[in-house]
Amino acid sequence: HVSSTENDMSQDLVVLWAVELFITFICLYLNAHVLSAGDVVIGGLFPVHVMAPQPEVEFQSEKANASCEIFHQRAYRWLRAMIFAVEEINSNPDLLPNFTLGYLVADTCLAESTTLLAAMAMVTGQEAYLANSECGSVHTVPVIVGDSRTSASIIVANTLGKLLYSSQVSYLASCGCLSDKRRYPLFFRTTPSDAAEARAMAELLRLMGWTWVGLVSADDDFGRFGIQMLMEALRGTEVCVAYHEVIPKDYPKMTMQRIVETIQKSTARVVVAFLIDLDALFEEVAHQNITDKQWIANDPWATYAAFLVPRYIPSLAGTIGFALRKANIPGLGSFLTHIHPSSSKSDPFVKELWEMLFGCSFHSGLGRPLCSDSEVIGIGESLYADVSQLRITYNVYKAVYAIAHAIKNMLACEPGKGPFLKGQCPDVESCLSQIAHYLREVNFTTPLNEWMNFDQNGDPPASYDIINWHVTAQGTGDFVTVGHFVSSQESGGQFHIDMDRVMWGAGSRHEVPVSVCSRPCPPGTRRAVQKGRPVCCFDCLPCAEGEISNQTGSLECFRCPERFWSNSNRTVCIPQQVDFLSYSDTMGIILSIVSAVGAALTAATFTTFLYYRHTPLVRANNSEVSFMLLLSLKLCFLCALAFIGQPVAWSCMLRHTLFGISFVLCISCVLSRTMVVLNWLTYIKPSSFYSLYLYPKNISLSPSFSQVLICVLWLTLAPPQPTERDIVDNWGPKIILECAMGSVVGFSFVLGYIGLLACLCLLLAFLARKLPDNFNEAKLITFSMLIFCAVWVAFVPAYVSSPGKYTVAVEIFAILASSYGLLLCIFAPKCFIILLRPEKNTKKHMMTR
Structure with a gap:
């Protein structure tokens, strides 16, 4: 003590x-x-x-x-x-x-x-x-x-x-x-250390894409430390462990059944085993007929002779293992076979080997024949003399x-x-x-x-053969070397495997088995880990708008750079669509045609009136004002074309000023005609104040000068400028190219002035609509002004609510609709009489009350 x-x-x-x-x-x-x-x-x-x-x-x-x-x-x-x-x-x-x-x-x-x-x-x-x-x-x-x-x-x-x-x-x-x-x-x-073998196994799992694996180990130092090394090698990788079963040393029947049932029920098709004694496990595996697993073998059992047992072959075929590098030692085979009990008396094991190999005995009375001096050991004829797997x-x-x-x-x-x-x-x-x-x-x-040394831990350079368990045509087992792994702490590892020579397990002899908890997320999606489960178990969520993932199994989606957007599959960033009303668009083509047709009809009407300028019908309605109205209508039709095309500085200023001046001139001419009708039918004398200051030509031109002044002030103080605006519609985000008003007040004055003249014209035409005359033009003007006002009243909410290029299309539609209303309502009946009813185009008919 x-x-x-x-x-x-x-x-x-x-x-x-x-x-x-x-x-x-x-x-x-x-x-x-x-x-x-x-x-x-x-x-x-x-x-x-x-x-x-x-x-x-x-x-x-x-x-x-x-x-x-x-x-x-x-x-x-x-x-x-x-x-x-x-x-x-x-x-x-x-x-x-x-x-x-x-x-x-x-x-x-x-x-x-x-x-x-x-x-x-x-x-x-x-x-x-x-x-x-x-x-x-x-x-x-x-x-x-x-x-x-x-x-x-x-x-x-x-x-x-x-x-x-x-x-x-x-x-x-x-x-x-x-x-x-x-x-x-x-x-x-x-x-080699188990750490090197664990790195080799981890590299194999990563290379094959097996991210959901099961682990089986023995309840001893080898199994515990082997699994620990493997877990460390898997740290930081995408490989997850579905289960880890430890086999007790005494191999109780109930425990072995439970372990094998766990292996069978698991969705992990790859099983990594750190074992030395395999018989108890594989007896139960063969008993439960498990043939859909890919076994990964560690070094002690990578060339285990149990595979040669016929009942194990269906379950273990395709096993991939890591075995120590095989060598061929010259002269060893002859050295092993050149022994004999008579010449090797100092070796106490020779007689026991002899009795086992030849089934004889050196002592009589044991029920076996006595050994003689004629027995010879042949190379490869016994496990002792087998030099093929050194x-x-x-x-x-x-x-x-x-x-x-x-x-x-x-x-x-x-x-x-x-x-x-x-x-x-x-x-x-x-x-x-x-x-x-x-x-x-x-x-x-x-x-x-072979180069040999010891590192600071006393370990040699690691070198493994990759062994694959094949089934021969005769139904027997065979160990085939299909690759190698060389590793050291300095170089990391070099992994090589001939995929064409591998026979896979898990019921898939010629295709690599798939062992994943969740299928890799396709491009356009990202992984979302399932709550309470390993990171290998996840859901695939689509990327949000404006984000992409262009690789399989992406952990996150990436935001597209500025002026780019994701495509419909969320796999590629594409340039955002630049949206404006162009001449190549279907809508742009239709509006251009309608505008050109309107201008052509106006020109035809102008030609008709010019040709029949001396007839009573043309002269009765003040031909000068009619020609001015037709010219202004033609400008109205043509100004619609200025709204089509990519906005630039000059086009933005031109489209709104041309629109404002053309329509004011047009409404002024209509107002002038209304005043003329009202003057005729109420018998106002030419010498009166009404006739002197509201002469048709003055009425037509005076308001236009006011609109020109408004436009000049607008362009001087805050002119319209091209601008970009981002919007998102059903087809994704777009960059809208449009003309900013510059000054909302200026634009309001232009529209307000046109509206004021239109309302005044409508009021006067409405008052004169029932005055007696054979051809009362006030009725046509009233109807045309009703169409004009209705179009522009509906224009305001439609303009505000329309997105992108449709805003411009609404404005063009309003211009064309109101212009067609004026042209058809005022001039179509007259052209009908001039061309198809010439008998009504007489002074007598015009003067009849």
Whole structure:
């Protein structure tokens, strides 16, 4: 018992004491090992067996015949690959001349306890804890190749790395947590970190447009940290997680059914799985006949042999996985097959391998034939001798070469120039922690021409093959490499996949499956996130007027620049329509024709009156005033043309002044004719004041001078100017080009003066309409003035309420309608008599009362 103060100072000593006590009892069960001496002995941890015996926890007696069970051929191949690499290095005079590497490899039985015991025995030099032999001592092991599992590697790194300062180079432990150099400063590995694989998976999801995915992970360090790395890689992307299911270690039936039901019911067709043991999951997947999912496999099961099971093929066909980069190690196949129990007596695993491969036994009475010396292992005929998929095996190979290059750099150290205190060089044979310094700095090319080094986290450059699970014509499974991913912290990542070679899952063998919560919004719409759901679930809302989105899946709409507007589909900004009454418009063409016809009719009437100017009908109505009226009417028809076309400064001033003067002249002439009729029919004498000052010619011209004066003042003080005005109608916004009045008062005076004359003319004509005469023109003038006044009274509200160019069209229509009213009402009856009833065009007829 120690006090709390002493506890802080002696924590490491207590742990070391506990370790010593633990080692004292490890003879309860013993691990097999393979040993070869050398100048430096490197250790190796391999799960040659996958089931360790249960220890005697009472510590009362030694457990007899305790041994591991279930021989693992692949792991034994890894062990033999380490021996092959050591012998290849020793036979290379250029790498470590006059220096020999030794090895001490042990079986971990795929258990954390046996892994730790084996590692500590290697580092402390207690060979007795490794073999069924008496206790003895060997060279201490400065560095260990292993272990294969993350959990065991963490235990070894925590114990040996922190307490005994021993380095380790793992060939398969990929957990991203082991990249934390504050916790694991002496840990290195030749397998990429899960963080690199997570980046590769995230890149695949982004490349394929899979934004709605499900996650399945194991309830262990590998699964937890793998999913954590993937979530970090997906952060900032558009990929959302539909669900995340964790598979318990004991695989309860009800839980597995619930997990698989969740996978089946989800709309996410892509499932990313961070698993090592897959049998329990895929048994249930095959049982529920789930064939519409695209599985994404992590490295441990990307080349999992379960796919070769016929009942799994319908569910797993098309799976895409990331596997460690495959290599072809020259000479390894021959090395693996050139073993025999008679010549490999120092290797305790050979006999067990022999019995498994050939179904024989070295002991009689076991019900199997005795093994002979004639059996031969063929390359590729067993899992042990299969060199077609050297992935983890290549990692073991690279780990040995990394250690060899670190030792080479240590041997090249010059005294006084070393990296340690006062330029000291390390003691190659007894060093433990010093080799880590040289491992961090290794930078070499393997015999297979692959560049190898460790980054600041002890991780190698990541390189993956993209594996696709195909179904052959015979209905069997096959692993096909369809691409690769190369990643490092400096370069980010390079992703390549041959889409033509990929066989997809999810029931879509030749088309990329679609896995989205919401379909991408088409151009012209924007995304609106659904309340309470992930950002991948959204509605597509159309852009507002004046805004566009020209890409699929736009997050927002963009306002069009000034003088531009969105089209009907909200996909393109188009120039706003410049709207004015032009000669090319249908309305402009019609009004121009009507105006020209009116001017032509007026000219024809003028010609008719001029030709028949000596007839009683023309002379009786004061031919001079008639000709002046016809000229003014022609000006009225022609002034309508000034309102058509793009407004400019001169046209704006011309159209209103020409309109005002023409109509005043026209109404003045009508007023003059009215006065003449009234004068005749009331017998006013020419010598009277009425006849002297209201002579027809004076009446016609005098008001026009007043209107000219009003127009001059208007143009001088505030003339009409062209202007632009924005309006929005059913077809979108428009830029209206129009003539601003400049002065509303001036425009009101022009119209008011015309209206005053029209009202006076209407009043006088109305008073004279019933005076006796054979041809009372007052009736025609009255009717024409009624039309004139009605048109201009209706003009005001129509003018105010009409948008854009229709405002100008209303004004032109009023001009033409009133002009046609005057022309037809006053001159049509006369032309009818002149041309068709000449018998009425006589003085006698005109004088008849």
